[in-house]
Amino acid sequence: MINVMLVDDQTLVREGIKSLLSLSEEIEVVAEANDGDQVLNVLHHVGHQCVDVILMDISMPIQTGIDAMQGLQAANILIPVIMLTTFDDQQLVLQAIQSGAKGYLLKDVSLETLVEGIKTVHQGNTLIQPAITQRIIQGLKKRPRQDLEQQESPELTEKEKEVLRLMASGYSNKEISSAMFKSEGTVKNQVSAILSKLEVRDRTRAVLKAIELGVI
Structure with missing residues (x-):
């Protein structure tokens, strides 16, 4: 079982992803945060050793996913992060990858793609989703x-x-x-x-x- 933390300021998006992941027997959502500034506190509460992968919205109002990830690195918490993004966030995706994100996925991915992405970074690999990559290339x-x-x-x-x-x-x-x-x-x-x-x-x-x- 791979334990996942969800970070997204949109409750409906977060609940939707959580519901989607509940259909998989390989993934369990063990922690949630509704903005980047809550990530460290939530991890402290649940114990960061209990989280294997973080799914994090790249663009949040108080503290972005990139800011939150840099905070994790400063605290020496090396949980792999997958950034959740939209087609409009390509410049932020570049910054996220350069800052240490292990990959990125569109928010409307299928359950199969989401689960495979989580498994990929949990195994120590990086995740490239072609649909976004082509936009970044352009x-x-x-x-x-x-x-x-x-x-x-x-x-x-x-x-x-x-x-x-x-x-x-x-x-x-x-x-x-x-x-x-x-x-x-x-x-x-x-x-x-x-x-x-x-x-x-x-x-x-x-x-x-x-x-x-x-x-x-």
């Missing part, structure tokens, strides 16, 4: 190059760039191996090489940095 490509950090682009092979493009579309290693007709072990090694060349810790940051540098 937004980044429209930014003037002078607004980006002046960094030298790493030397990536064409195969590594192809893997990156599939990663940006939300493909898992297994799906990439099928699409490229390579073994899953080979793909895993290529992903590791990409992370090393881009000097990032995970797939999400690899995709975002590659887009910013104009690699893909």
Whole structure:
């Protein structure tokens, strides 16, 4: 059983997600907060060791999800956070990922997608939802190059760039191996090489940095 905390200022949204998750035998909602400023207090009350994953609204009126996540990090509470967002929040999504969020999902996702997303970050992986990623990609490509950090682009092979493009579309290693007709072990090694060349810790940051540098 994966224990989840919900954080959203809209009661109907929070209750809707809670009801949806109650249909899964693998997930249990053990804590709730209606704004980012309550997160630490609620976790202190229930015991942060009892929470495996936090589902948090990225945009809240008193303290945003990004602010709350930074507060968690300052308190050395390293619970993985999935940001819940809308299509209009792409700039905030970028900030959230850069601040340490393990992934992001649209608020209207299906139960299957939500459960799989929670399981993904609980297993230590990052979560990229293609529908949002494509909007982020378009937004980044429209930014003037002078607004980006002046960094030298790493030397990536064409195969590594192809893997990156599939990663940006939300493909898992297994799906990439099928699409490229390579073994899953080979793909895993290529992903590791990409992370090393881009000097990032995970797939999400690899995709975002590659887009910013104009690699893909």
